[in-house]
Amino acid sequence: MLWITLLLPGCKFFSATQSKAPVIVFTFDDQHPSIYDSAFPIMREFGYRGTNFVNTNALGHPSLMSWAQITELELEYGWETGGHTLNHEVLNQLDLEIAIANIKQDKQNLSDHGLNPRSFALPRGQCPIQLYSMLTQLYQNVRGSSDFAMHHPLNRKALGYLAYQSGWSAEVVKHRILRGIANDEALIIIGFHRFDIDDDSYADSCPSPTFREILRFTHDLGLEVLPLAEAVSQISGT
Amino acid sequence: MMRNWLLFWVFCLSIPVYAIDLPVYAKWQSLHSSYYDEAQTGKELSWDELYRAEFGIDSFRYKNTVFAMAVDTQQFFNESHLRLKSIHIGYVRDDWQFSANSREHGYGRGFGMDSHPILSRGFEQYHYQNMRLNSLELQYSKNRWQGSLKLGGNVHNQASAMMSLATFQPEDYRVEFFQEFRAMDNHWRTPVLISAINADYFPVPGKLWLYNTIAVSVLPEYDSTQAHQELYLESEVSYQAGQSSSISAAARYQSKEYAPKKLQFYQIRYRQNWQDFALIPLSELTIVQGERLWQHRLLGRYYLDPIKSIGLFYEYSHFDAQAPRHTVGLELDFAVDYASFTGL
Numbered sequence: 001m002l003w004i005t006l007l008l009p010g011c012k013f014f015s016a017t018q019s020k021a022p023v024i025v026f027t028f029d030d031q032h033p034s035i036y037d038s039a040f041p042i043m044r045e046f047g048y049r050g051t052n053f054v055n056t057n058a059l060g061h062p063s064l065m066s067w068a069q070i071t072e073l074e075l076e077y078g079w080e081t082g083g084h085t086l087n088h089e090v091l092n093q094l095d096l097e098i099a100i101a102n103i104k105q106d107k108q109n110l111s112d113h114g115l116n117p118r119s120f121a122l123p124r125g126q127c128p129i130q131l132y133s134m135l136t137q138l139y140q141n142v143r144g145s146s147d148f149a150m151h152h153p154l155n156r157k158a159l160g161y162l163a164y165q166s167g168w169s170a171e172v173v174k175h176r177i178l179r180g181i182a183n184d185e186a187l188i189i190i191g192f193h194r195f196d197i198d199d200d201s202y203a204d205s206c207p208s209p210t211f212r213e214i215l216r217f218t219h220d221l222g223l224e225v226l227p228l229a230e231a232v233s234q235i236s237g238t
Numbered sequence: 239m240m241r242n243w244l245l246f247w248v249f250c251l252s253i254p255v256y257a258i259d260l261p262v263y264a265k266w267q268s269l270h271s272s273y274y275d276e277a278q279t280g281k282e283l284s285w286d287e288l289y290r291a292e293f294g295i296d297s298f299r300y301k302n303t304v305f306a307m308a309v310d311t312q313q314f315f316n317e318s319h320l321r322l323k324s325i326h327i328g329y330v331r332d333d334w335q336f337s338a339n340s341r342e343h344g345y346g347r348g349f350g351m352d353s354h355p356i357l358s359r360g361f362e363q364y365h366y367q368n369m370r371l372n373s374l375e376l377q378y379s380k381n382r383w384q385g386s387l388k389l390g391g392n393v394h395n396q397a398s399a400m401m402s403l404a405t406f407q408p409e410d411y412r413v414e415f416f417q418e419f420r421a422m423d424n425h426w427r428t429p430v431l432i433s434a435i436n437a438d439y440f441p442v443p444g445k446l447w448l449y450n451t452i453a454v455s456v457l458p459e460y461d462s463t464q465a466h467q468e469l470y471l472e473s474e475v476s477y478q479a480g481q482s483s484s485i486s487a488a489a490r491y492q493s494k495e496y497a498p499k500k501l502q503f504y505q506i507r508y509r510q511n512w513q514d515f516a517l518i519p520l521s522e523l524t525i526v527q528g529e530r531l532w533q534h535r536l537l538g539r540y541y542l543d544p545i546k547s548i549g550l551f552y553e554y555s556h557f558d559a560q561a562p563r564h565t566v567g568l569e570l571d572f573a574v575d576y577a578s579f580t581g582l
Contacts, residue, residue, distance in 0.1 A: 021425075021497045148286035152362065153319070165280035172277045175529070175557050181498045182524040182531055184362070203280055221497040221527065237394065 022180045023224050023231040025189045026050040026215075027143070027161060029084060029121060031058060031065040032194035038208050039195050040073065046215045049077065051228040053084040053121035053143075056109035067113055074115050080227035082119035083107050083139065092128045100134055107138055118229040119143065132157065141232050143189065147176070152186040156232055161189035166205045170213035177218065186235045189228065190214070263575040264293040271567030277560050288312070292323065296576070304328035304335065328375075335377040339390075343398075344368035345416075345434045345453040346472045349488040351507055351520065366453055366470040366492065367424055367432060369396050382406055397421040411439045416453075425496055428460035449474045468494040482511040498526045514541045530558050545573040 026043070028035045031054045043050055052070060059067050073079040083106045085091070091099045103120070110117040118140045125145025127135065135142060136157050147162040162176050173190055180188040197205035218225055226234065268289035275281065294308030308323040328337030344364025362368045373390025384404040391397035398420045406412035416434040423430040434453035440446065451472040459465040474488040490503040507520035515538065522533040532555060539549040549569040556562040 146286070147281075147284050153321075162278075163281070165278065167279060168277075171557075171560065175277070175531075175560055178526050178529050178557070179531065182501070182503075182526050184365075223497050 021221075021223055022177070022185045022188045023226055023235060024177065024218050025161075025187065025226060025228045025231045027053060027082075027121065027189055027191045027228060029053045029191060029193050030088065031055065031070070033063070033065050033069075034195035034197065035192070036065050036069045036073070037195075039192065039211060040077075042208060042212050042215060044077070045212075046219050046225075048215065048225040049079050049227050051080040051082055051119060053082045053119075054110075055084050055086060055088045056106050057086040058088070071113050071115060078227070080119065080229050081110055081115045081117055082121060082141075082143075082228065083110060083117050084121050085123055088123045090124050090126050091122065091131060092126045096128065096130060099128070099131055103131075103135060103138065119232075141228055143228070149180070149183055149185045150187045150189075151184065152235055154187060154232055154235055156236070159187070159189060159228075159232075161191045163191040163193070164204060164206050166200075166203050168206075168210070170210045170217065173214045174217050177221075177223070187231060259576075261296040261298050261576040262293070263296060263573060264291075265573045266291050266570065267572075268570045269567055270569075271565055273563050273565040275561070275563040277563075294323070297326070299330070302330050304330055304337070333378055333380050335375075335379070337375045337377070338373075339375055339388075340370070340372045342368055343371035343400075345432070345436075346451050346470055346490070348472075349474050349505060350476060350486060351505075351518070365472065365490065367420075367430075367455065369394075369398070369420075369424060371398060373398070373400075391421070395422050396424075409440060409443050411437070413437045413439075423455070423457060425494075426457055426460075426463050428457055428463045431456045445478050447476045464495075466495050468492075484509045501526050515539070516541070532556055532558075539569075545571075545575065547571045 026048065028039060028050055029052075031052065035052065039050070052065075052073060054065070054070060058064055059070060070081055074081045083103065086102050086106050086109075089099070089102055091103075094102065107117055120135060120139040120141070121143045122145065127142075127144075132142075141156045141159060143159040143161055145163065146160050148160040150160060162173070164173065176190070177188055192206050192211070193204040194202060195206050195211060196208050199205070215225075224231075266289070268287070270285075270287050272283050272285050274283050290310060290312040292308055292310035295306055297304060297306040299305075305327055307325040309320055310323045311320050322340060324339075324341035326337055326339050326341070328335045342363045344362075344367045346365035347363065348365060370392045371388070371390050372392055373388040375386055375388045377384065377386040382405055384406070386400075386402050388398070388400045388402075398418060400416060400418040402414055402416045404412060404414035414436045416432070416436070418432040418434075420430050420432065422428065432453060432455050434451065437448075437450045439448040441448065449472075451470070453470040455468040455470075457463065457466055457468070469492070471491040472489070474486060476484060476486040478484045485508050486506070488503075488505040490501070492501045493499065502523075502525040504523045505520065507518060509516055509518045518535075518537040518539065520535045520537065522535075524531040524533070533553060534555070535551055535553040537549055537551040539547050541547045547570075549571070551565075551567050551569070553565040553567070554562055555565065
């Protein structure tokens with residue numbers, strides 16, 4: 001009885017469970033200008049809002065999105081902006097103190113521009129375990145880089161996603177979503193990096209027609225599409 | 239402070255039952271898997287881990303009081319997330335039982351071997367209209383009949399009133415009828431009336447077993463929701479061919495007004511035992527939105543004892559015109575129960 005006695009007060013009592021179709025989240029990493037120029041108008045066509053994961057030191061670079069574009073997407077169109085380190089540093093390649101300072105400054109930069117960062121994407125999905133407690137105090141949600149089934153209740157601190165790769169047809173993403181429906185998954189995150197780049201050296205460029213076809217598919221299915229923080233909160237009932 | 243007081247009082251209240259032998263149990267299930275999807279070019283192997291730990295007390299009676307509970311956790315490696323899976327505290331007098339309950343409630347309990355080797359649907363126990371039901375229950379049992387009335391709900395405004403009537407003959411059949419009214423459907427923010435039948439039937443005891451569930455939800459026009467109905471069907475047949483082999487077939491059909499509007503699922507599996515080892519080939523077809531997903535799996539499972547096993551599987555799956563996905567996995571299913579502790 002002792003172990004029951006000790007553990008009961010920590011239990012989540014009487015929580016509700018919900019059976020619903022999976023919520024879809026579209027994330028956009030690394031502030032490529034085509035996210036604003038190509039993906040954003042298509043997202044608007046379908047009434048969808050997405051999540052940008054940005055490197056705040058890189059914002060404003062001539063070949064990347066500007067602060068004005070990022071803040072416009074969040075403050076005027078309801079997108080979410082999440083942290084992604086200052087310059088896309090891979091966290092387990094940094095000294096711990098430097099990594100901590102990096103993450104804090106990155107979040108501060110977002111807050112200083114009037115944004116409300118609630119989610120963080122690990123560059124290349126890597127993070128030393130010692131950083132998790134600090135990272136999860138700063139952010140509600142942490143997205144990695146592996147694709148796996150996410151059921152209810154979600155582990156907000158270890159979310160997976162499917163990153164679109166150059167050369168994929170829309171069918172690859174559609175089938176990923178259908179697998180999720182067949183599998184009773186609660187959340188499916190599809191990630192994009194850049195659009196309409198005709199350069200084979202980029203492994204993650206999505207043509208606009210393919211992107212539109214994916215969005216039309218989710219739209220025709222009637223699936224709910226939300227920014228990451230809203231999706232996680234809705235699924236978790238918080 | 240509040241938590242400390244709660245700990246203290248629960249501890250004090252638990253002392254009187256220390257002297258009683260409790261039917262405690264603990265379970266561990268985990269699945270480590272990795273897949274390579276030929277259609278997802280440019281991607282590395284994906285690695286996934288699922289685990290679920292559960293401990294509890296099986297139904298336990300002391301004088302007129304009945305008690306059962308289970309607590310579990312799953313998939314949270316960097317924080318504690320315990321959940322009260324179920325609790326039942328009942329008072330029995332003659333053929334009547336009055337009880338307080340918190341448990342998952344729904345329809346479509348799934349099959350003997352579900353879509354995943356040992357873990358599926360996250361925490362959810364039922365495929366259809368799964369909800370947390372915190373309820374008061376009045377139950378009457380007499381001979382081969384059992385009736386109950388439940389009133390309760392949860393914090394998501396899902397107030398529920400349910401009547402059920404069951405008739406059964408041990409090792410022969412059990413048929414149960416449900417009629418439920420919920421103030422709010424799981425998906426639509428609208429009231430719903432659910433009628434359901436569960437039937438287990440053993441035409442040849444020990445050899446042939448049939449199981450069927452049918453559930454119909456009627457949703458009236460309410461706010462922006464159009465009046466409509468939903469249908470859920472689930473069936474399974476299992477035949478024990480000999481002492482060491484069995485074959486099963488299962489099917490599920492779901493029709494509703496949100497994605498996926500129609501879902502069909504078919505499964506066939508064979509099981510061959512050699513002493514402590516079982517080999518289970520299995521094929522599944524899921525038709526979702528007109529697209530067909532085929533999954534073929536070969537599972538080998540070694541039993542350390544009847545409630546502890548280690549399994550290895552390979553799965554080949556694909557949509558009709560799509561390159562396949564290859565999945566390999568290791569599954570563990572370990573348990574200890576009252577008999578393990580006491581040797582009973």
